[in-house]
Amino acid sequence: MNDMSNNWDNLAEEAVEALLNGPGYYLAESVFTADEVAAANRIINAHSDVAQAATHFHGEHADKIHLQRRVWNLLNKGKVFVDMVQHPLVMKVFGKILGRQFILGSFAANRLLPGAPGQEPHIDYPYWDLHDPDEFPAGINAGFHMNCQSLISLHEFTAENGATAVVPGSQTRGLYPSKETFDDEHIQLTCPPGSLLLFVGMIWHCSMPNNSSGERTSVLGQYLPKFVKPMEALDRSVDAAVRDAATPELHQLLGLDLRYPELLEDSEAGNAEGRKA
Ligand SMILES: O=C(O)CCC(=O)C(=O)O
Ligand SMILES: [Fe+2]
Numbered sequence: 001m002n003d004m005s006n007n008w009d010n011l012a013e014e015a016v017e018a019l020l021n022g023p024g025y026y027l028a029e030s031v032f033t034a035d036e037v038a039a040a041n042r043i044i045n046a047h048s049d050v051a052q053a054a055t056h057f058h059g060e061h062a063d064k065i066h067l068q069r070r071v072w073n074l075l076n077k078g079k080v081f082v083d084m085v086q087h088p089l090v091m092k093v094f095g096k097i098l099g100r101q102f103i104l105g106s107f108a109a110n111r112l113l114p115g116a117p118g119q120e121p122h123i124d125y126p127y128w129d130l131h132d133p134d135e136f137p138a139g140i141n142a143g144f145h146m147n148c149q150s151l152i153s154l155h156e157f158t159a160e161n162g163a164t165a166v167v168p169g170s171q172t173r174g175l176y177p178s179k180e181t182f183d184d185e186h187i188q189l190t191c192p193p194g195s196l197l198l199f200v201g202m203i204w205h206c207s208m209p210n211n212s213s214g215e216r217t218s219v220l221g222q223y224l225p226k227f228v229k230p231m232e233a234l235d236r237s238v239d240a241a242v243r244d245a246a247t248p249e250l251h252q253l254l255g256l257d258l259r260y261p262e263l264l265e266d267s268e269a270g271n272a273e274g275r276k277a
Contacts (some may be wrong), residue, residue, distance in 0.1 A: 147201025
């Protein structure tokens with residue numbers, strides 16, 4: 001990690017403001033070192049050189065889906081990811097927006113090979129079912145955030161290789177994106193390798209087509225308030241060795257300190273009472 005320890009507090013203030021009251025995203029350039037980026041790429045590539053790593057969602061192009069590869073559960077795959085997931089800027093900014101005991105829902109990679117198609121414009125879990133508002137409580141809106149995302153660029157992101165696209169301000173609409181409006185309003189966030197993009201999950205966004213001859217990989221972190229169910233079952237899938245070595249921050253992210261659901265009566269006694277009634 002680049003040594004900026006004194007600066008994270010200042011950047012965090014700016015980032016919280018940008019996510020809560022500004023465009024809905026904040027880009028910190030060149031946060032991770034070239035060595036960290038190289039290590040992350042090496043591991044992700046080793047786990048996705050087979051087409052089985054192809055994704056199953058976001059987009060029409062079934063014939064090209066093998067060119068977009070996912071690697072899940074990165075925390076088991078290298079110390080570099082354990083460091084990335086709890087970067088001080090992530091912890092400071094998302095703690096303010098999601099509440100102190102916020103948790104991790106997923107830590108995964110999105111690797112776009114040359115020729116990979118773009119994703120469908122979307123909003124992130126748990127909002128990505130919002131194309132059917134009936135799945136959500138009545139009155140759902142953008143009044144507070146149930147998801148914040150981190151995205152780490154593991155290559156230089158350019159317009160040509162599919163830099164992430166966003167519609168600034170769209171998070172306040174509280175709606176699933178319309179493709180036509182997205183096409184008219186999006187911008188692409190180009191950045192150097194090792195950059196850290198923070199955004200709220202309600203912002204309309206997607207990865208764009210990789211029209212270059214090189215690869216374009218991102219590491220995606222999903223962070224949630226403590227009361228939203230995580231998308232990946234990290235409590236069951238993160239190795240005991242990673243859990244046992246966890247810092248207090250990682251402990252929090254894995255939800256290991258969460259109180260609910262709680263057993264508020266002895267089940268034997270409770271069942272016996274029930275039978276008597
Ligand atoms: O890799 C990117 O640029 C964004 C990916 C993304 O938004 C997702 O997979 O949900
Ligand atoms: Fe996304």
